[in-house]
Amino acid sequence: MRAFLCMQIMFGIRGRPRLWMYWSEDKRFHDAFISSIMTINRFKNISRYFHCRDTANAPTRGQQGFDPLFKVRNIINTTQATFRAHFQAQRELSVDEAMVGFKGRLSFKQYMPAKPTKWGIKVWTVSDARLGYCLGYDVYTGKASRVDPRRPLGFEVVDELCRPHFMKGHHVYVDRFFNSVDLATHLLLHNTYLCGTILQNRKGLPPFVKLKLKTRGELRQMQRGNLVATSYRDKRTITLISTNQVMGPAADGRPHPLIDYNRFMGGVDKLDQQQSYYPVGRAGKKWWRYLVWHLISASIYNAFVVWKYSPHDYDIPNSYDLMMFTADVAEGLLNGFTSRKLPGRKATRATPVRPETIRHHVIEKISGRKKQCILCIMERKKTPKGYPVETSFHCKFCKVALCKRICFGKYHETGIAIVQNSQ
Incomplete structure (x- = not known):
């Protein structure tokens, strides 16, 4: 099984448009490393019966205890605990949604036209804003899985993802889907600060945010306690609220909340970008495998961040990047394994048919x-x-x-x- 996972990881580095090409006799397509591990038939057989959990006794839809993520729940629980245990988050965190591409039939499949990956499984993610390290995530399976339907969805997502990081003075950056005055107040009660864009029709905002700003560089702000509301005209009018910034413009004329938002909001996007370079696995029909490959890819990137920024008693070459680290992880899983038969004894010399x-x-x-x-x-x-x-x-x-x-x-x-x- 380790060899099988090694191959799935290496597919992202040694990409071929069709599976058979790895084992092809044609030198233009052949891959000596992949084909030396096991035959294509054995790979297909393992892939056909590959599962992460026994679903024979799983509760079905409508039964008590039904879990739409039952097939991968053990993988989710393990990675969630591991991600938090092996990294000390820096002060700035970012919360955003990631999309795991999938176009097949699935009850909780989402459509997001503004995203590069428009169809798939939505994964709410909190990451280190500077390094992109995935600190936690929650797979969205629809309204039925909500913890408290009375709260806005964005409020609930940020609260659940950031709860393990409360009372530590973190600064959380979110976009307008999640942001609200109630969320900023709630996080402040837990010694956690907030900054992000916000919709102009959210409750609790001062009236000036609805006024149109015509001149580029025009700035309006208002403060109530720790909460600062900002409206700024760039190419368009941008509205933000923050509890971690002061009023007034910076040296370049832009407000401080906007400068920090642009700097620290992209943590989840950085994680997505790094995962897209060497995607684990190949296309298929089973939705849960796409999620497993996504989590393996996130685990590899997290491990790379931990390794890279840990103390070393040797110099790290500049050429040693995520691709080299991913290849080393795959080789470590392989550990010299091959299912290819060793050469047998030489055949007896034959004579023609009489x-x-x-x-x-x-x-x-x-x-x-x-x-x-x-x-x-x-x-x-x-x-x-x-x-x-x-x-x-x-x-x-x-x-x-x-x-x-x-x-x-x-x-x-x-x-x-x-x-x-x-x-």
Whole structure:
């Protein structure tokens, strides 16, 4: 299984548009590393039966205890705990949604036209704003999974994701979907500060935020306690609220909340960008595998961040980047494994079929499905797509499947038939 996961990770580095190309005899497509681990048939068999949890006794929809994420719940719980345990978050955090691309049938599939990945599984994520390290996440499965439906969705998401980081003085950056005056007040009660854009029609905002600003660089602000409301005209009017900034413009004329928002809001986008470089796994029909590959990819990036920023007693080469680290992780999983058979003893020297028996060796069409050609197996021949060579004919006397045009004659002329029939 470790070798199987190694291959899934390496697919993101050694990309091929079609699976068979990795095992192809064509040198333009062949991948020596992938094909040396296991055969394409074994890989497909493992992939067919690959699961993360036994679903035989899982509660179905409508039953008590039903969990739409049951198939991957153990993976979610493990990664959630691991992400928090191995990294001390810096002061600035960012909360945003990530999309795991999937277009198949799924009850909680989301459509977000403004995102690069428009269809898929929505994953609310909190990350370190500077490094993009994933600190926690929550897979959105619809309204039925809400903790408290009375609260706005954005409020609930930020509250649940940031709860493990309360009372530590963190600064949380969010966009206008999540932001509200109630959220800023709620976080402030837990010694957590907020900054982000906000919709102009949110409750509790001063009236001036609804006024149109016409001149570029025009700034209006108002403060109540720790809460600062800001309206600023750039290419368009931008409205923000913050509890971690002072009033007044910076040296370049922009308000301080806008400067920090632009600087620290992109933590989740940075995580998504890094994951997109070397995506784990290949396309398929099962939604939960896309989520597993996403979590493995996030785990690899998190491990890279922890390793890179931990103390070392040696110099790290500048050329050692995420790609090299990902390849080393895959090689560590492999640990020298190969399912390829080792070379056996050399075959006994064969002699041709005797002339007096040649009349018994007649080619005949097989009744039923095709079989693999025995000579092609011995010579390790494959189709251009890397599959075993199959034939509809066999030798009536030897009872072995053989290709009609070349292999039948070659099989008997070289004496392989004598050796095969004598074993």
